[in-house]
Amino acid sequence: APPEARPRPSRRATALVRDATAAVYATLDALDTAPADGLAHRPEAAPLPYEALLEAVRARHPGRTLHTLALGPAPEGARHHALAPATRWPSLLRVLLLAELARDPVALAAALVELQPPDMGAEGSLHWVRPPAPPTAGAPSPAPRAFNQLALGSYNEKLVIESIREAGTLSRVEIAASTGLTPQAVSRITRNLLTSGLIVQDEGRSAGAGKPRIPLRLRPDAGYAVGIHLDPWMITAVAVDLCGQVVARRRMPLEAPRDPDWCLAQMAALAREAAAEVPHGGPVLGYGAALPGPLDRRAGVLLDPPLFEGWERVEVGTKLSGLLGSPVVVEKDATAAAIGERWLGAAERAEDFVYLYLGAGAGSGAFLGGDVHRGATGNAGELGELCARRPRPVGDDGAGDDEAADDGVPRSAEECAPISTTLARVRAAGLPVPRGEDAYPWVCARAAEGDPVVREIVDGVARVLARGAAGLVGLFDTELVVVGGPAVLPGVRTRYLDVITAAVNTFPLAHHVRTVRVAPSHLGEEAAAVGAASSVFHATFTPSLKTGRRAKN
Structure with a gap:
């Protein structure tokens, strides 16, 4: 279009594009360490990942003509456009990312959040396959302006x-x-947020003499996110509004064997169903997946988790993204629960805390120094060794130890699987525990009714897990422990809270300096799924707190 026919961008839009460009350039500056001809002299083994990348692109975008821009010799199989020998790969990537910015800024934002420059340099290559645009029926509903940047x-x-x-x-x-x-x-920022529909004004309240103060709050329906939780016995998907309230949920029990591709297809199907129930077709900002550990969060890969036979290395992030046509934020389930607690708990969870997540397994997530603590690979917070009755000496292969597997691999205390351990012990005590989904709620109801056998079993499991909680308090020096997850149903919640409160205020060496508060989670048994959805909001709206909470004036 001629210049006079083009709409003139607002100062707001110009500022957003400027900030986006700065983000792209900052990322590429961090990656810009290769020599000018760095990709022209790759070792002979390099064509294999190149061909794998081409196959991934063809599979993701079938029926398209594939072009490649090559900074050196490239394998056959596609139409090639050779660049000048002096062209450097960061310069090319700048152009491509800025072009992608114009096409789909939200998808590019999610990709940049996951970009880890130090790790990319280790392989000498960067692979990112653009997700296909999801199919649409008719014209899409307009999203608030803020989400279009x-x-x-x-x-x-x-x-x-x-x-x-x-x-x-x-x-x-x-x-x-x-x-x-x-x-x-x-005034400027709130005006922009009001215009975009992200916040709303309530009626003014008097503050004495002068003009009444007008309170501002988040608008719950300004955006939604979908969280998916993969558990050994259940897949849960929830749609959550911007204030953390669940507006839709889907659940599917799992029975062995659990084929990875089948499970991922079910996870995507449940997520789509939950997204379809968002009120008035409101904007879905993204998807999050909460997974059992261990995992490689940066790659979105699940690494042979307990109770998942055949899941040695499953690319959950990439496969779910392809099935949903959208980037997927991957978190360990306990970390996701901590993020959800932070988002939904508001002022009550503004301080640092440890989240003790109890379900099929036991783990923890934490907010430390004002930000979520994931560790180097996303696996921070494992409890197994902290709960062991007798820690193994360094170098001990576990031979002869009843807390080590026959092959010498360390084994966590069996109480680190609180649901299955409780059920097994109650059945061993001769109680008529039903089968299926009703088994654990039945046990919790018996505990609430005061059954002495059941209460002693629950307390015994809680006492072992409390050792791990005490270790976490001693390690992180926190004054708040939040307890939640599918194992902490109302019938046993008080038992867990009482036992853990006693432990964290007795065993740590510095217990006389602080009083640790132990609180129930706001999220209930769907903590991981709600947390997975909240991780989308956390990545989108939470400022980086590593540099402090004060503003940049």
């Missing part, structure tokens, strides 16, 4: 959103006081 445009906008979310409602004066932003900056 890469991220939210600025750290300060995210800081304002975080402050409002934690408080529930805040006036502009209160936002300025809590964030350190100038009143002018707060």
Whole structure:
């Protein structure tokens, strides 16, 4: 179109594109370490991953003509466009990413969030296959303007959103006081957020003399996310609004054998069904998956988790993304639960805390220094060794140890599988436990009724897990432990809380310095699924807290 016919971008849109461009350039600057001809002299083994990449692209985008831009010799099988020998790969990647920015900024934002420059340099190559656009029926519903841009445009906008979310409602004066932003900056940012539909105004409240203060709050239906939780015996999918309320849920019991591809297809199907029930066809901002460990979060790969035979190395992130036509945020289930607790708990969970997640297994997630703690690979928070009755000496292969497997591989205390251990012990005590999904709720109901046998079994499991909780408190020096997950149903919740409270305030060496509060989770038994959905909001709206909570004026 001629220049005079093109719509002139607003200053707001220009600022967002500028910030997006800066994000792309910062990422590529971190990657820009190769020599000018770095890709022209690859070792002979290099064509194999190149061919694998081409096959992945063909499979993801069937029926398309494939072109490649090559900075050196490339295998046959596609139409090639040779670049000048002096062209450097970071320069090419800049052009491609900026072109992708214009096509689908939200998908590119998710890709950039997962970009790990130090790890890419180790292989000398970067592979990213653009997900196909999901099929649409008719014209799509317009999304709020803020969601049509890469991220939210600025750290300060995210800081304002975080402050409002934690408080529930805040006036502009209160936002300025809590964030350190100038009143002018707060006015500009809140005006943009109101225009985009992300926040709304309530009726003004009197603050004495002068103009009434107008409270601002998040608009729940401004955006939704879908969370999927894979458990050894259940797949759960939930759709959650921006304030953390579940608006749709789907569940499917699992029975062995659990084929990975079949399970992933069911996970995607349940996620689509939950997304379809979002009220009034509201915008779904993304999908999150909560998985049992161990996993490689950066690659989205599940690595032979317990109770999942045949899942040695399953690319859950990539496969789910392909099935859903959208990027998928992958988290360990306990970490996802901690993120959900932070998002839904608001001001009550604004401090650092450890989340003790009890279900088919036992693990933990944590917020430390104001941000989620994942560790190097996303596997932080394993409890097995912390709960062991007798820690193994370094170098001991476990021979002769009743807490080690026959092959010498360490074995966690059996109480680290609280649901199955409780059921097995109650059945061994001669109680008529039903089969299927009703078994564990039945046991919890008996405990609530005061059955002494059941209560002693529950307390015994809780005492072992409390050792792990005490170890976490001693390690992280936190004053809040949140307990949740499918094992902590109402009938046994008080038993777990009482036992763990006693342990974390008795065993750690520094117990006389602090009083640790142990609180039940806000999320219930769907903690991991709700947390997986909340991880989408966390990645999109939460400012990086590693540099502090004060504003960048």
